[in-house]
Amino acid sequence: MRKIIYIFSILIFTNIGAIIAQNDVKKYDKWVTYYPSNVDLPFSKSELNKLEEVYDQNLKDQILDRPIRIKDIKDILRNRVYIYQENIKDLSDIGLLSEVALFEIYNKKIIRPVFDINNFNPLLYNFNFFSKLKQTYRVDNTNYLIVIKPRELQ
Template sequence: MNLRNMALCSMFFWLICFKVSAQENSNYPSLKPIEYKENVRAPFSAQELGFLEEVYGEYLDQVILNNNQKQKEIKNLLRNRIEYLQINDASDQKKCEMLSEVSLFDAYNKNLTRDKKFNQDLFNPLKYNFNFYSRGSQMYRVDGTNYFILIRSQYNY
């Protein structure tokens, strides 16, 4: 019995050392806490609720509205992190993924469809599988236009 306890303690010790070592060797800089602007305290606008209903349908309450943290994340995304840019000068345009290459986020609503024409005032970014939670900012180009969708990282906007 004593030998068994020693073996378990030794194994536990090595696991702890390995875990600490793995954390120290991370190549990623530590992330600062996400700070939300004051505007995330305001309730969802009618347009924002429409965007959410389109994407989440009958699951809206369960996934978003009954989760305060998720509400903050969505409000922060829609209000502070997404920007639409019109860049007419070709020399200023960056190569980036086209909107048509981004799949639809249809996990909750299989009837989602792509917009036929881009209108930044009516565009629902929640419909698309954008990389909203990457460490860096992301940019996508709207096909056939000079419009770009910039999604700022939640860690440095």
């Protein structure tokens, strides 16, 4: 009799666990990235130049042949990186751009460029583009701030 109760209780508890696990799946529906409509437009010449600078010979394999990566890169370049000039005098508590490692995995010839607000390539840097938090960096010896917004999730 004890064996029957023991086996019966195991069956009940394992089924309850399975039911709870199936219901929890609905919580993770919100982990879908929202892409603004501008990611559906083709790459601009400037964007392609930035990609070529970083990915070199690996551009096609690593980005252009992967539709989701294309959307991610377009979202980064078009929607998530902002540069502005801050009027606060003391910005010393904000991390420096020079402290961010370069992203040299695909192009070992990359050298740290002199900052140019009009031609800044965020892909050159090993920023954590998939962080859930906003990131801010200060361009050395300036009051320019680079802000990287987190991805928007639906």
